[in-house]
Amino acid sequence: MPEISSSKPYRIGRSKTGLGLFATRKIKKGTKIIRYFGPLLDSKNKKHDDIDNKYLFEINNRWTIDGSTRKNIARYINHACRPNAESDVSSRKRKVIIRAIKTIEPGEEINYDYGTDYFKIFLKPIGCKCDHCEKKRAKKRAEARAEKLRLKLKAEKKAAKKADKAARKATKAAGKTKPSKAVKKPLSAARANPHARGTGKPTKTKASRTKPLSRVQPKAASRARRAS
Numbered sequence: 706m707p708e709i710s711s712s713k714p715y716r717i718g719r720s721k722t723g724l725g726l727f728a729t730r731k732i733k734k735g736t737k738i739i740r741y742f743g744p745l746l747d748s749k750n751k752k753h754d755d756i757d758n759k760y761l762f763e764i765n766n767r768w769t770i771d772g773s774t775r776k777n778i779a780r781y782i783n784h785a786c787r788p789n790a791e792s793d794v795s796s797r798k799r800k801v802i803i804r805a806i807k808t809i810e811p812g813e814e815i816n817y818d819y820g821t822d823y824f825k826i827f828l829k830p831i832g833c834k835c836d837h838c839e840k841k842r843a844k845k846r847a848e849a850r851a852e853k854l855r856l857k858l859k860a861e862k863k864a865a866k867k868a869d870k871a872a873r874k875a876t877k878a879a880g881k882t883k884p885s886k887a888v889k890k891p892l893s894a895a896r897a898n899p900h901a902r903g904t905g906k907p908t909k910t911k912a913s914r915t916k917p918l919s920r921v922q923p924k925a926a927s928r929a930r931r932a933s
């Protein structure tokens with residue numbers, strides 16, 4: 706690991722995604738923190754154009770900094786979608802400075818936005834691990850959980866209502882069937898009404914509702930029998 710002078714307001718440390726750069730002192734908003742440096746690659750140079758690594762910092766169409774050298778401490782700075790620093794690019798000087806855009810407290814990780822291209826190519830496929838995106842994901846998960854719970858409660862309420870309705874119906878039916886049970890069914894009535902025969906099912910309710918008729922039915926039935 707490269708040596709860092711203690712006069713610097715940062716140190717390399719463990720971050721969520723591996724290593725990162727952390728403030729060791731308060732860094733005031735607008736302060737230059739570190740330079741992102743390395744050999745300049747010329748896009749017109751075929752050999753340079755073939756170089757590919759994660760630490761290429763494009764200054765403009767022609768010039769790119771190859772920041773893969775370990776001496777480039779700035780390469781340890783991780784990306785964040787809501788960063789506390791920015792990369793200040795001087796196209797003319799072909800220089801990149803990382804500058805604080807917020808006051809950074811000691812212990813806080815320093816980060817800057819790597820830009821849309823880097824995000825699309827490297828971060829989007831694996832999911833950005835920056836605080837902002839993690840919080841966004843956590844919020845989405847919480848919302849999904851809440852929605853799941855809401856649907857579950859709704860289903861439970863519906864089921865309870867259904868059960869309650871069924872229970873009430875059953876009680877009502879029981880109340881109506883009881884008297885008919887007390888009344889001994891004349892055999893002929895049962896024969897006259899085949900649907901009422903031997904059914905212990907709720908359908909009996911309908912049959913038993915016609916029960917008052919059953920008292921008449923024997924006569925009707927016997928009359929019918931007699932008629933036949």
Ligand SMILES: [Zn+2]
Pocket residue numbers: 785786787833834835836837838839
């Ligand atoms: Zn992010």
